[in-house]
Every structure is written in C-alpha cells, then in structure tokens.
Amino acid sequence: MYTANExxxxxxxxxxxxxxxxxxxxxxLGLWHNFGDNSDFDNxxxxxxxxxxxxxxxxxxxxxxxxxxxxxxxxxxxxxxxxMHKYRDEMIISTKAGYYMWPGPYGDWxxxxxxxxxxxxxxxxxxxxxxxIFYHHRMDPETPLEExxxxxxxIVRSGKALYVGISNYDGPTLQKASDILTxxxxxxxxxxxxxxxxxxxxxxxxLKEKSKELGKGIICFSPLAQGLLTDRYLNGIPxxxxxxxxxxxxxxxxxxxxxxxxxxxxxxxAKGRGQTLAEMALAWIxxxxxxxxxxxxxxxxxxxxxxxxxxxxxxxxxxxxxxxDKIASSFQ
Numbered sequence: 001m002y003t004a005n006e007x008x009x010x011x012x013x014x015x016x017x018x019x020x021x022x023x024x025x026x027x028x029l030g031l032w033h034n035f036g037d038n039s040d041f042d043n044x045x046x047x048x049x050x051x052x053x054x055x056x057x058x059x060x061x062x063x064x065x066x067x068x069x070x071x072x073x074x075x076x077x078x079x080x081x082x083x084m085h086k087y088r089d090e091m092i093i094s095t096k097a098g099y100y101m102w103p104g105p106y107g108d109w110x111x112x113x114x115x116x117x118x119x120x121x122x123x124x125x126x127x128x129x130x131x132x133i134f135y136h137h138r139m140d141p142e143t144p145l146e147e148x149x150x151x152x153x154x155i156v157r158s159g160k161a162l163y164v165g166i167s168n169y170d171g172p173t174l175q176k177a178s179d180i181l182t183x184x185x186x187x188x189x190x191x192x193x194x195x196x197x198x199x200x201x202x203x204x205x206x207l208k209e210k211s212k213e214l215g216k217g218i219i220c221f222s223p224l225a226q227g228l229l230t231d232r233y234l235n236g237i238p239x240x241x242x243x244x245x246x247x248x249x250x251x252x253x254x255x256x257x258x259x260x261x262x263x264x265x266x267x268x269x270a271k272g273r274g275q276t277l278a279e280m281a282l283a284w285i286x287x288x289x290x291x292x293x294x295x296x297x298x299x300x301x302x303x304x305x306x307x308x309x310x311x312x313x314x315x316x317x318x319x320x321x322x323x324x325d326k327i328a329s330s331f332q
Contacts, residue, residue, distance in 0.1 A: 002045075002083040005053035012055025013311050015292045019215035020189040022132075022163060024092060026286055026311050028058035029304065030221060030295040032065050035072035043300065048079050050301035052087065054308055060192075060219075060295050061126075062096040062137060063118050069101055070125050077126035091132075095122045096167055096192075098137025110140030112151040119160055134161035135192055138168040145173070149180040156186055165190035165219075171206020178214050188216070190292065195220035197229060197266065197281055197328050208290055217292035220285050224296075228255070229281035233263060262331040269320060269327075275313065282310035284324065 014023040029051040035044050048059070065072035073095065080088070097118035101107045106114055119134055134155055136148055152164040164186060166177055174191060181188040191211050193202045199222070202208045211218050224230055233255060263277070270280035285294045296307045316324075 017217035024293040031072040036066040058092040073125040094133035096135035096137040110143040110148040115151040135165040153184040167192035171210035190217040230278040279310040283314045
C-alpha cells in the first residue's frame with residue numbers, strides 16, 4: 001500500500017481559485033496523455049505517487065481521455081482504489097464532458113442529457129461518489145446556454161460535483177454563463193483554457209480579463225505548446241518526439257527554421273534566469289494572479305519533478321517580459 005511523503009505540502013504553492021474558498025496546487029497533473037490503454041500501468045502509478053508526494057493535489061481528467069475513451073478514468077480509478085483511497089479528501093479530482101464520447105445524438109456537445117449521463121459514467125469508471133470539479137468542455141453553438149448551465153446546476157444539487165467550471169469558452173460567453181450560474185446559486189469557480197507563451201488566445205478573446213473581473217480562477221493546459229517550449233526541439237526533431245510518433249496535435253510542417261530560432265531565443269532567456277525553457281514557460285503562466293494553476297502532462301515521474309521547479313521563480317523583469325512577447329509575436 002502506498003504511503004505518501006510526510007513533507008508533501010512543504011514546498012508546493014496553493015492558490016485560491018478566484019474568489020472561492022477552494023485552493024489548487026499551482027501545478028496540476030493532467031491525464032490527457034499517457035494514462036490510456038496503450039500506457040504502462042506501473043508508470044501511471046508512479047507518476048500519480050510522485051505528483052502527490054510533491055504537493056500536487058489536483059488531478060485533471062475528462063470523459064474521453066485515453067485511448068480508448070474513458071481509459072484514463074478507469075486507470076486513475078484503479079490507482080485510487082488500490083493505492084490512494086485513504087487520501088481522497090486531500091485530492092481535487094476533476095473531469096469534463098463536451099467532446100465526442102459515444103455514438104448518436106446524445107454523446108457530444110452540451111445537452112442536459114449528455115452532461116448528466118456522462119458524469120454518471122465517469123463516476124462509475126473512477127469508482128467515486130462525486131468529483132470536486134465538473135466542467136462543460138466546450139461551447140455548444142446549438143444547445144441553449146441556459147440548458148447547459150442548468151445541467152451543471154442539477155449536477156451540483158445532486159451531490160455529484162462540488163464545484164463546476166467551463167472549458168474552452170471565450171470572454172463574452174463566460175460572462176453569460178456566469179450570470180446564469182449566479183442566478184442559479186451554483187459554485188462556478190474556474191475556467192480551463194489553452195495558454196502558453198506562443199498561444200495568447202485567452203488574452204485576445206477577453207477570457208483572461210473577464211475571469212479576473214468576475215472573480216473566477218483560470219487553469220491552463222498545453223503550457224509547453226505540445227513540447228515546443230522545452231529543450232526537445234532545440235537540435236531538430238527527435239525520432240521519439242510527439243511530432244514523429246503522433247502528429248495529431250503537432251506536426252512537422254508547423255516547425256519551421258524560423259520557429260526553431262524563436263525557441264532558441266527563448267531558451268537563452270531561460271538560461272539567464274537559471275531555468276530550463278520548460279521551467280520558464282510554466283513560470284511565465286504563473287507570473288501573476290490571473291492564473292490559479294497550470295496543468296502539466298508527463299510520460300515519466302522525472303518530468304513531473306522537473307516541472308515543479310518552475311514555482312521556485314515566477315517573477316519576471318519588464319525587459320524579460322518584453323523580449324518574450326517580441327519573440328512570441330514573431331513565432332506566429
């Protein structure tokens with residue numbers, strides 16, 4: 001039976017999620033990759049143990065994380081059941097629904113039918129009575145926003161989630177969703193969106209500023225731009241890289257010589273700060289109080305330990321920020 005490190009809360013930072021009472025570890029572990037049917041279970045366990053031993057309390061999932069769909073929840077549920085169940089009250093477990101999960105008209109998007117059914121399935125896969133945070137995973141252009149938000153309200157009232165969040169929304173839709181959920185007295189506390197040095201979408205679509213204005217937290221995924229903001233591509237494209245082995249989210253055509261030069265320039269700034277490029281990229285996201293937590297992915301425990309180092313220095317000079325912005329703008 002796994003026994004957690006007694007000093008697990010010694011160095012991690014915990015940030016309040018907007019104006020709510022909930023705090024999240026500054027670094028969260030995402031199970032989007034490397035927790036599916038094609039991954040080694042012992043390695044999954046070690047990654048979860050390493051994360052928790054070092055103060056990461058938040059584990060982020062979704063109904064369709066795999067492969068196959070649901071596999072990450074099944075595997076995480078097994079780890080909980082067999083090794084970590086006594087620490088459940090020290091953990092924040094989140095899941096989502098909004099993307100394709102099963103055939104037919106009821107397994108996608110944002111209907112009341114889909115969201116409630118999906119969460120029931122997620123809880124069964126993980127062996128849980130409730131999750132701490134349940135997200136609607138993306139905006140639905142056809143389902144009335146009121147229906148989707150009422151589904152989230154019912155989920156909280158049923159006790160199957162303590163808090164709710166929305167993911168991949170823009171600023172104006174966030175405002176509308178927040179107004180509805182406020183009227184329904186639902187504890188809506190967090191937005192999950194892609195954000196990194198190269199991808200500034202939440203700055204451009206109003207989500208970042210609106211979240212701050214409304215007192216909602218932000219948690220960011222893809223903080224390393226699918227590995228571009230690491231040392232992986234400084235000397236070309238490795239044969240075992242995601243570009244070579246997967247290509248769904250990052251392909252070789254997206255990495256030109258000019259973009260590699262940008263990565264090298266950022267790496268030089270990181271060196272000057274005494275950080276790796278990955279550490280600096282994570283620290284950049286956590287540099288102000290807009291962002292509550294950053295979601296890291298990992299394929300081995302050592303990557304988790306490396307990424308946690310980012311919280312040791314999240315302060316940037318104005319010159320550093322200006323140069324980072326300049327490099328990022330030329331990367332597009």
